[in-house]
Amino acid sequence: MRFAIALLTIISIASVIGTVILQNEDINSYINQFGPFWYRVFEVMGLYTVFSAWWFALMLAFLVLSTTLCVLRTSPKMLADIRQFKENIREQSLKAFPLRAQAVLAEGSEAAAQRIGQTLLASGWKVRLQSRETPTGKGWMVAAKAGAWNKLGYILTHSAIVVIxxxxxxxxxxxxxxxxxxLGKTVFEGGGLISEVPDEHRLSDWNPSFRGSILVTEGAVTGTAILPQPGGVLLQELPFRIELLDFIVEYHANGQPKLFASEILIHDLYTGEVIPKRVMVNHPAYHRGVTIFQASYDDGGSLVRLRGLAMGDGAAPFDISGRIGQSTTLTRGGETFTLEFTDFNLYNVENFTNTPGAMAAQAGGGGFNLGNEIQRRLGSAHRTVGEFDLRNVGPSVTYKLRDAAGQAREFHNFMLPVELDGQRVFVLGVRETQAEDFRYLRIPVDDQDQVDGFLRLRAALADPAMRSEAVRRYVAEAAAGQRPELQQALTMSAQRALDLFAGQDPEIANLPQRDMPVLAGLQAVSAFMEVNVPEAERERAGDVLLRILNGGLFELYQLSREQAGLAPAPRNERTAAFMTQSVLSLSDSFFYPAPLTFMMSDFEQVEASVFQVARAPGRNIVYFGCLLLTLGMIAMLYVRERRVWVWLAPKPDGDGVDATMAMSSNRKISDNDRDFVLLRQHLLLQPPKANA
Structure with a gap:
C-alpha cells in the first residue's frame, strides 16, 4: 500500500508538470522558452510528452498491479466482516468498551431480547439473537449493526484507481x-505529400485507440489523421472521409472570434453512406466510434496579391500573387530570392493597452502608480485598471524571403494602416527565426493614406543629386538675405546632415560602428557628433543639427512630390506629424534586412478547419471508474459503521435480568455519545450514566 501511495504521488507530480508545460509543441518554442541546455534536459526526461512517456505508462502499470493485489488481499476479509454480526463476543469484552452501560430489567431474558431486537429493527439496524446457557439459566446476546457498508467504500475507491x-x-x-x-510500424521523419507516405508509417482504421489531428480545406475530402510522435509522425487511416462544406466563424465587435463551426459531410468507406454533420467547439460529431472535435482553423491556400515595394533605390513597384503554402522566384540586382507565402490572417486582434501612450495614461502620466499596480493584480470580477483595449487591425500576410544560400527571414505585414500614438502608420514585421518575436517598422501614411509618400522620400534620400537640390532649396529659404559666408556654412552643415543620415558621407567609415551592420540615420548623426563635438556642447549642437536635418528632409519630401507630379505638401500639423514619424522611420529603415517589402493589395480567402479525431475506448471505462470513486468516497466519508451488543443474563434469584450494553463505531465523533444515550434510554428503559 505504501508503494501505491508513493506511485500515486509521483504520478500526480508528473501530471502537474505535464499540465504546466505545453505538450507536443514545436521544438523551437521549447528552445525559446527554456534555452538549449534545459530544453535538452527536459527532452531526455520526456517532459514534452509526459502522458505518453514510457516511464509514465510504466508507473501507471505498476500502480494498477499494486492496487489490484491490495484489493484482492483485503477484499475477502472486508466482505466477510460486512456479513458478520460478531454475536459470539463475551460479556467481559463488553465491559472493556468505552461506551458501555449496565442495568437490571424487570422482565424475562427472552422477552427482553425480543423487545430490544424489535426496537433496533424499527430503527434501521440489522439484528441477530443468540441464546447461551448460563449457570443461572438461558441468557441472550443481541447483536446489531448499522452502516457496515462503510468498508465497501475502501474496496470501491481502490477498485476505482485500478479502473481509471x-x-x-x-x-x-x-x-x-x-x-x-x-507490427513493424515506424515513425515517419520526412516530408512531402500524405499520399506518398509508405504503408509502414500508416496505421489501419481498426486501430482501437488513437488521438490525432486532421486539416480539411473547404471543398476538399480527407481521411488521414496525423499522430504526433517523438521524432516524427504516424498516419492514421480513418474508416470514413471528411468533406468540409463550409467553415463558419462569428466575431465579437472587437474582432475576437466567438464561434467556430464546420459544416461537414462524412463519407463512410464501408457502407458508402454520406452523412451531414455540424461540428462546433464543445459539440463534437461521432461516427464509427471516432469522435470529431473542432480544434482550430487555418488557412486553406488563400490567394494573396502583393505589391512589391523597393526599400531605398526608387525602383518601380511591381505586382505578384500566390497561394499560401506556395512559393515563387524573384531576381533583383543579380540576386535570386525565393518568396514563400506562409500565412494569411483575415482578422488580427491586438491589445492596444500595451502601447506606450496607453500605458502612460494608465499610470496617471507619471510612471509607476502603486494603486494601479495593486488593482492590476487583484482578482476581482471587474477591474478598474489594466483592462484590455482589443481592436481588430485587419488582414495581414506572412511570407519568407529566402536567399540563394537557403537563409530565410520571415516578414509579417498588415494590409491596412494602424493608429499608434495618434499617428496612422503601416506596420512591417520581421524576425530572423521563428523562436524570436517580430520586430516592427512603422511607416507613416501620406495624405492619401498610402505608403507611397514615405517610399518616395526614402528613394530621394538615396539620390545624391536630390539631396543637393534639397539643401539648396533649404538654404535659399532659411538663409534668405544672409551673408554669403553664412549661407555657405549652412549649406555645408545641411549637406553633411543629409549625407550622414543617408549613410553616404565620406567620413562614415571613420566613425564608430558599434557593431551595427549599417551606419546611417540618427545613429550616424550621433556617431559624428560623438567624434567631432565636445561633450559639453553636444546637446546644443544636436538641437541645431536636428533642426537643419528636419528642414532638409522636408525640402527633400517636397522635391519628391514635385517629381511625382503632386502639389507641394501644406505646412500644417498633419504634415509636421508625418515628417516627425518619417525621420524615425527613415532612421529605422536602414536596418530593414531586405531590399524590398511586400504590401498586400487584395486577397481571396480559402479557409480550412482543423479537427481532432480520437477513438477512446477507455473513456467510458474512466467514467465508470469515476462513478466507483464517487460512490466509494461517499461510503467512506458519509457512512458511519456502528455495532451494538446487549447481553441479557438471568439473575440468580430469578427476579429480572442483568443487562450489559456496549457500542462501537469506526469513528470517534460526538454523534456516537448522543446515539449511545438514546439507545440506552430505549433499550435499557432507563437513563443510567455511561462509563466513559
Missing part, C-alpha cells in the same frame, strides 16, 4: 506503441 488507470493506459499511446513494436 486501466482506462488511461488504454487511451494513451499503448496501442500505437504496441503496433510499432510488434
Amino acid at each position: 488507470c486501466a482506462g488511461a493506459l488504454l487511451d494513451g499511446r499503448l496501442m500505437v506503441q504496441m503496433q510499432t513494436l510488434f
